[in-house]
Amino acid sequence: MPRLKDFKIRIKNDKYYEIRFRRYGYNVSFSSKNFEEAKRKAFEWLGRFEEHIRPQVHFTVLSKSESEHFNISKKVGFKSFADDYIYSVRKKRVKALTFTTYKNYYESEILPVYGKMRLAEIKPYQIQKHLDKLHTIKPRGCEDIKMLLNGIFQYAVDNGILDRNPMKAVYVERHERKNGAALTPEQERKFVRDIRGTKNEWVYLKMLYSGVRPCEISGIVENAENNTLTIKNGKLKSYQKNKTRTIPIFPKYKETLSHPIREFVYLPDLRNDFKKYLPNNSLKDLRHTFTTRARECGIDNELVAVWTGHSLGNITSSVYTHFSNEFQQSQALKLKYE
DSSP: OOOOOEEEEEEETTTEEEEEEOOTTOOEEEEESSHHHHHHHHHHHHTTSOGGGGGGOEEEEOOHHHHHHHHHHHHOBHHHHHHHIIIIIIHHHSOHHHHHHHHHHIIIIIHHHHTTSBGGGOOHHHHHHHHHHHHHHOHHHHHHHHHHHHHHHHHHHHTTSOSSOGGGGOOOOOOOOOOOOOOOHHHHHHHHHHTTTSTTHHHHHHHHTTOOOGGGGGGOEEETTTTEEEEEOTTOOTTSOOOEEEEEOOGGGGGGTTSOOOSOOOHHHHHHHHHHHOTTSOTTHHHHHHHHHHHHTTOOHHHHHHHHTOOSTTHHHHHGGGSOHHHHHHHHTTOOOO
16 A cells, blocks of 8 residues: 655646656556646545545646656666766775675676666566565675665665665565684694695685785785785775784794785685685684684784784774784794694
């Protein structure tokens, strides 16, 4: 049952009236050379619904320029408008790596469904059906796709192209994300054996033996002379200044120094490859494993938080200067285990 807010009226050639209702999945119009006759048709349609709705209805007569706006809105294609939002608006708000993920979702999951449609003809029930299907296949990705669609349609509303964002009538069950889990010593040893000689062996080992985030691995700078790693913080928003942390090269990491990462690491492919070896774990679990091993070797939790760029309250900002390089280097030597 629609909850009717208003009808909009277009005047054509000062003699012809068209009353339109476009809300809640409805797109109906009632035309006549006589305004009262057009109203009668509208109320006849409205009569299908409960009588108490009628008092809530009011009519708004649009100017000629506003009437022309309806014609323009009807013709705006989804792809041309969405391209503008994705590449001119969304791209500026996120980091390059995040944008790459969004761009892939846009091109593979959104354009094939809506690319040939017009913005104004896309209905909530169509989006709901699409996202319900996606949710069963890739629940985590479905959240990002819903977010992108919402951004596109809200941008259309904000620019006066649409009256209402159809995503407001769409519901997608929130995906429950699992907390990371460190590998057991046995799992770690088996993983190291299994990846030996593979193309991603050294990428995995660098992550496992330094605690860097997956999104930070491409930008890691190794300084063997100073025995340090400099890592660009991967959790900053696009508008924040780049921040780095410098940590020791840990004993097990040293064996990876002769295998620098020379090219951009494409994370979706890396995640898929990782699942071949540990199907019940995620790539982030290498980071959790580093943290766990460091704690097991007796290293203070606050220092581990500094090494991993993890914030515990205001620890990251307040304790950086409390740990000298000499102290960090001496503590790093503790991180030895079989």
